[in-house]
Amino acid sequence: MIRFVGFLVLLTLFMGAVPASAQLSANLGALEGDNARGYLSPLPNALSSTMNSAVFRTGDVPKMKPRLTVGVELMGALFGDKDRTYTPVIPGYANTVAAPTVVGSTESVALPGPGGFVLYHPGGLDIGEFLIAVPQVTVGSVFGTQAVGRWISVDLGDSDLGKLELLGLGAQHSISQYFPRLPVALALGVFYQTLKIGDGLLDTKSTHVDVTGSRKFSFLQPYAAVGFDSFKMSARYDYTAGESDETISVDFDRKTNAHLTIGVLADLPVVKFHAELNAAATTGAAVGLALGF
Amino acid sequence: MHARSWLQPLALVLIASVAGSGCLLIPEVQKKTIDLAAGASTTIEFPVSGTIQSGTLDKTVDLTDLDLATVLSDAGIDVSNVKDVKLAGVEYRVSAADPVPSRQVQINDITIQVGTQAAQKLVASSFTDDVSSVYGFKLAPIDVASSAAVGEINGLLDNLLDNLKGGAPLNTSLRCTMSAASIPANASMDFTLELRLKVSVVGTMEVTVVE
Numbered sequence A: 001m002i003r004f005v006g007f008l009v010l011l012t013l014f015m016g017a018v019p020a021s022a023q024l025s026a027n028l029g030a031l032e033g034d035n036a037r038g039y040l041s042p043l044p045n046a047l048s049s050t051m052n053s054a055v056f057r058t059g060d061v062p063k064m065k066p067r068l069t070v071g072v073e074l075m076g077a078l079f080g081d082k083d084r085t086y087t088p089v090i091p092g093y094a095n096t097v098a099a100p101t102v103v104g105s106t107e108s109v110a111l112p113g114p115g116g117f118v119l120y121h122p123g124g125l126d127i128g129e130f131l132i133a134v135p136q137v138t139v140g141s142v143f144g145t146q147a148v149g150r151w152i153s154v155d156l157g158d159s160d161l162g163k164l165e166l167l168g169l170g171a172q173h174s175i176s177q178y179f180p181r182l183p184v185a186l187a188l189g190v191f192y193q194t195l196k197i198g199d200g201l202l203d204t205k206s207t208h209v210d211v212t213g214s215r216k217f218s219f220l221q222p223y224a225a226v227g228f229d230s231f232k233m234s235a236r237y238d239y240t241a242g243e244s245d246e247t248i249s250v251d252f253d254r255k256t257n258a259h260l261t262i263g264v265l266a267d268l269p270v271v272k273f274h275a276e277l278n279a280a281a282t283t284g285a286a287v288g289l290a291l292g293f
Numbered sequence B: 001m002h003a004r005s006w007l008q009p010l011a012l013v014l015i016a017s018v019a020g021s022g023c024l025l026i027p028e029v030q031k032k033t034i035d036l037a038a039g040a041s042t043t044i045e046f047p048v049s050g051t052i053q054s055g056t057l058d059k060t061v062d063l064t065d066l067d068l069a070t071v072l073s074d075a076g077i078d079v080s081n082v083k084d085v086k087l088a089g090v091e092y093r094v095s096a097a098d099p100v101p102s103r104q105v106q107i108n109d110i111t112i113q114v115g116t117q118a119a120q121k122l123v124a125s126s127f128t129d130d131v132s133s134v135y136g137f138k139l140a141p142i143d144v145a146s147s148a149a150v151g152e153i154n155g156l157l158d159n160l161l162d163n164l165k166g167g168a169p170l171n172t173s174l175r176c177t178m179s180a181a182s183i184p185a186n187a188s189m190d191f192t193l194e195l196r197l198k199v200s201v202v203g204t205m206e207v208t209v210v211e
Helices: A004-013 A021-028 A031-038 A040-049 B003-019 B069-075 B144-164
Strands: A066-076 A109-112 A118-121 A129-142 A143-156 A161-176 A185-197 A202-214 A219-237 A246-251 A255-267 A271-279 A283-292 B029-050 B056-063 B082-096 B105-113 B119-130 B173-183 B188-210
Touching: A021 A031, A021 A219, A031 A246, A040 A066, A040 A129, A040 A185, A040 A202, A040 A219, A040 A255, A040 A283, A066 A118, A066 A271, A118 B029, A118 B082, A118 B188, A129 A161, A129 A283, A143 A185, A202 A255, B029 B056, B029 B069, B029 B082, B069 B144, B069 B188, B082 B119, B082 B144, B105 B144, B105 B188, B119 B144, B173 B188
Parallel strands: none
Antiparallel strands: A066 A129, A066 A283, A109 A118, A129 A143, A143 A161, A161 A185, A185 A202, A202 A219, A219 A246, A219 A255, A255 A271, A271 A283, B029 B188, B056 B173, B082 B188, B105 B119, B105 B173
């Protein structure tokens, strides 16, 4: 068990969600509000998709039965080509250019302005996917209800990875207990999460609601879920290109989208492994490994 | 077909799909060299007290005022990794208002001169604005003719960068002159006009990312 916990700690350090937050903060410092919004534009969809994946992996919530699993979930989403550039707008500059977003090319782009002015736009991190790993606990079940929580807080000091804190709490309630003749086990789940990167650099809140259906075939349990995600993100950074530093806050519009999941759970006596595909704000995948009963 | 006979292949397909999504879910730590951009600015103050005459709006400015070393340090860019530094804009504002309402200043042109023997080069021309109230920086009207002046300033920025790198000291100062008139004409004015030179700098930095 100790080895397993050690593995979890190691794995949760692989937080792709925090790609060099120190560098991110520095690059944002050269961008005014609307352009910072463009630079960060791929993140809301990717964060929404990954954070809201791998929350519930069964519709089978017993009416009254001890259940405790501790594990780690690894969720990822792919970025598309359209996520790699945006078009910055600079007052007084008639020209436009496709500048890299935070996930785009590492090369900066020079925007030529009137009279020979040049304004440089920072490069991105050149990443094609977005990963979050987080420990998750499921506890149940009482009156057909089980609680799910995930939490991680890592402070990697002055390193490029920076500070990250993710907290998620939710519950799943059995629907099939009221309809015993249903061919599949059904449960309604609600999950709320916050993710903070850096000291206020990125602040996100998300809510996931779904109905998960599953059916046992020996130790294998295929599952599917239909639901929706609601996601809100804001960024706060020091704008350093002016005469004096000023703190700029950028609020992104709330995103609400459908979330479809198909997956399979290998429900062994102690070890639980699952893999799933998600069609949400972006397409993604997740795997999870847990120990428990 | 019996459920269990198709379920196992289906499960394998699903797991393979997850694992094969562009090698998604296999975290990899990578060192990358990434272009960082930063901005800096220096402001030239032109206090006006009395009538505007030739030489009233005339200042020498040293681009060391940009404090490029601090800008680079704050952005995490080592001076040896700077790729380029360029002038990105010229703006103006009134920072202290004339107490008499409806006073204006007409700027005929803004020129710069690098070296006492060099010709003055046009930066911006022909604009009129209120000086009876304080306002934020506005873009100075720049046209194609200003490219020579912009080139001169970019040359000074290159000098500034060379100086930071420890080279032999090179000139980083310029003379900035505004040809202007008050509205109403020959009125005794009391205001402060500021001109801001904005600079864009780009350099590289090595970062660690996980994907």
